[in-house]
Amino acid sequence: MTTKSSRRIAFQGALGAYSHEACLQARPDATPIPCETFEDVLRAVREDRADLAMLPVENTIYGRVADIHRLLPESGMHIIAEAFVRVRICLMARPGVTLDDVKHVRAHLVLLPQARRFLEQNGITSEPAADSAGAAAELAKDGPRHEGVLASSVAAEIHGLEVLAEGIEDLDHNTTRFLLMAPDIDLSRRSERMLTTFVFEVRNIPAALYKAMGGFATNGVNMTKLESYMVGGSFTATQFYADIEGHPEDAHVKRALDELGYFTNMLEVLGVYPAHPDRPSGS
Structure with missing residues (x-):
């Protein structure tokens, strides 16, 4: 039987994604289960490969996350908590690389425009990647010295990369709201609010x-x-x-x-x- 302290949380993305950061905030002792799609996150819980699901629902810049509101009523799952993750963008590279060495970065398509000012000021070109945390994993494995990745500090820590600059997002209010979901509804009054x-x-x-x-x-x-x-x-x-x-x-x-x-x-x-x-x- 899975104990409360060792519960497994499924999330969309690779280890080090902002969704992973939401899992760490909500249940720091839980085991994160990365999944490719939102549907895979819900399927992981239904198939007992995870106990909880962490899903993003809205962002202060981009509004609601596409498809989430359609998936929630059909999921058979219930919201038990919410989490807010401030999207702090870090530029990371392989150990020993300096900021002057970085000429090109990769990141999720949504993340790149959010650091446009920093990239332009430092003459760094960019290229979209399927997943920022995944791009960090690829860079750590065999990425070129002149290349960097824009992702969370969690991604840098997990993949052994060095943070060369942090908080480089153009807007300082970029926050994503997440919902933590479980198969059973909890109607208890667990807080005054x-x-x-x-x-x-x-x-x-x-x-x-x-x-x-x-x-x-x-x-x-x-x-x-x-x-x-x-x-x-x-x-x-x-x-x-x-x-x-x-x-x-x-x-x-x-x-x-x-x-x-x-x-x-x-x-x-x-x-x-x-x-x-x-x-x-x-x-």
């Missing part, structure tokens, strides 16, 4: 969404996220993903959810979990 995440589909009646949202306003429930996405390839079948502050057993939250139920064909709670300490109040 709880969050509830759910998906719903409104009934096909006039002003259904407006009426559904009215219950949260009149009951004083703070909704921190509301996003829509199409399902089944239909322009008419729209589901909504929502985060609210509070626990379903809180009287005002219960009233709002009960009112929501009158105007929905489907309502499913994906998770009830503590707000992370890094989450700003009211968001």
Whole structure:
């Protein structure tokens, strides 16, 4: 039987990815299980190769992560915690290489534009890689002396590379929010500040969404996220993903959810979990 201290967390990417950093933050004693795709992450849990799944859902620069909101309701899993990872970009190279030696870097396509100013100032060209942490592993194995990689400090530590510059991202607010998921839902009140995440589909009646949202306003429930996405390839079948502050057993939250139920064909709670300490109040 897997003990709590030795639980396995599946994540998308190679060891040293920012998703791996989220795993270390949330469960530092757990064993990380790298996976190629988000679907592979969920499959690893279903096939008992992992106990938990760590998935990115949104970034302060790029918005929501594609496909995640579609996968969550279909995953059969539930949110038990959230994590925020500040994306700090490091330039790393093989031991003994200096910054002046580096003429070219590789990194994930999303990461490269975030360090454009630093690269231009140092006359360094760039090339996209499938995965930044994977590029770090390749560089450590047999990469050329003039080449570097942009990735997290965790990647440098794991692969034995030297950090030549850190915090080189153009914007200092680049943060990714992750969700830690488990097969079983935990409805216990584990913190004074709880969050509830759910998906719903409104009934096909006039002003259904407006009426559904009215219950949260009149009951004083703070909704921190509301996003829509199409399902089944239909322009008419729209589901909504929502985060609210509070626990379903809180009287005002219960009233709002009960009112929501009158105007929905489907309502499913994906998770009830503590707000992370890094989450700003009211968001």
